[in-house]
Amino acid sequence: MSSRTIESRPKALAVWLVIAGVIGWGAAFALTVEKFHALQxxxxxxxxxxxxxxxxxxxNLDSWQGSVFGFPNPILGLTGWVAPIVVGMAVLSGARFARWFWLAFAAGITFAFGFVLWLISQSIxxxxxxxxxxxVTWLVTIPTFYAVWVYLLRAGVISDAARVRAVGSKLAAWVPLMxxxxxxxxxxxxxxRLDAIPQLLDVIF
Known part of the structure; x- marks a missing residue:
């Protein structure tokens, strides 16, 4: 089972992966530029x-949390967000991936989601x-995590059992709400914690 190819082509997920990847990469690039500017x-x-x-x-950039792995966190984004873009474009081009590939991809997305949750807690x-x-990174990472895992359930990547796939199909409509x-x-x-809403409204408007 681990080597079988998943036949379904999740076009909607693929489009989202490309969009999220571009947005996430753009945010990482902007933060990297800010970090280089501060250093120079x-x-x-x-x-x-x-x-x-x-x-x-x-x-955030100057804190130890901003370089938790010994280098600025945005570098992770510059490299990591390439994967969703590539996977999304590949699926749209007709590629089909083995089960192990989807599980490895989901593991990367799960790491990103967990890391984002940790960064959120540190920030707040x-x-x-x-x-x-x-x-902006949080904004696209969160739904990407839910969308990928719901697809894994729906496509039979987690299990071929009809009940598991049915759960995935039902959850698909709930991804935006989640x-x-x-x-x-x-x-x-x-x-x-921060009385953040008035501050955010001032920035937006």
């Missing part, structure tokens, strides 16, 4: 993504900031 021009003042004490990226509860470009609920929980925590 120390003491040059607030970064372009610093809007207030709460909504800013400098505190320890750094006391909401990094704009980081939030993402929205997750966003709402994050926003609620940020509001309770």
């Amino acid at each position: 021009n120390p003491g040059s003042g607030p970064a372009s993504c610093d809007f207030s004490i709460i909504v800013q990226c400098t505190a 509860f320890f750094l006391g900031t909401l990094c704009p470009w980081c939030m 993402a929205i609920v997750t966003y709402a929980v994050v926003l609620l925590l940020a509001q309770l």
Whole structure:
């Protein structure tokens, strides 16, 4: 079973993977530029993504959490977001992947999701900031995680059992709601801890 090819072509998922990958890569690129600018021009003042004490990226980039693996976190995004783009484009081009490939891909997405949840907790509860470009990354990582795992259930990647696949099919329509609920929980925590909503509205409007 581990080597069999999954026959279904998840076109909707593929389109989302490309869109999410491009957005996520763009956010990572913007953060990388900000980090390089800060390194080249120390003491040059607030970064372009610093809007207030709460909504800013400098505190995140300068913290140890911003380089938890020994290098700036945005570098992970620059490399990691290439995978969804490539997988999405490959599926749209007609490629079909083996079960082990989908499981490996899902493992990477799961790592990204877990890492994002950890970064969210660090931002809200320890750094006391909401990094704009980081939030863009959160915005696309969360639904990508749900969409990929629901596809794995629906396509029989996790199990060939009809009951498991039926659960995946039923959950597919709920992916947007699952993402929205997750966003709402994050926003609620940020509001309770940082009074973030007025700050975010000031930035948006």
